Amino acid sequence: MRQPDIEIYLKEPLTHKEIAAWLSTALGECTEWVQKGQTWKCIAGTVPVIWLPKAVGKWSSLYLESDQTPWDDDIACARDAFKALNEEVRCAPGTWIEEEGEEDADRWIRVSADGEEEIIWRTS
Template identity: 80%
Template sequence: MRQPDIEIYLKDADVDYKAVAEWLSEALGSCSEWVKKGQTYKCKAGNVPVTWLPKAVGKWNSLYLESDQTPWDDDIACARAAFAALNVEVRCAPGTWVEEEGEETADRWMRISADGEEEITWKTA
């Protein structure tokens, strides 16, 4: 089932929003100019609203695609594509998380890096 939106986390030292914009332009359609609002940057890639939040969790940047109209069915597919295009470690939830699932599953994440893919426990709070 296709997720209603996508959120992945990219390791900070290795990527910035300009590199992400180049990748998104190829994957989704050309990016509009980034508009900075507080700590966040927003643009549109094709018809998809994009939010980039530097250092959202420690040294990890959040990339949020607010649409189900992307080439990826879920966070993991997007994370794989981001890693392939940007060669940067990416983390994402292993599936759609809902609050009712509780805190235990909130710490389950997929890590995609040069070492391959693995499920990890990542305490983000």
């Protein structure tokens, strides 16, 4: 089932400009980035994009606010991001809802040069 949006986490030193180059290839040309506080926003093709540097320590959040992407879920996007950017990517293993409990909130998928694995990542 296609997720309603996509969110992945990319490790520094990646910047929104490097992300824009990948997104322009994957989704379509990016508009100019607009910064509001710590958040950067643009539109890639027709997809609203939010980039939040250092959302979790040295990890930046990339949020694609649409179900109209080439990826069915966060994991497919994370794989493509790693392939294009050659930097470790983390994402939730599926759509998480609060009722599932805090323990499941710490389950993440890590995509890196070592392959793909489920990890426990305590983000709070």
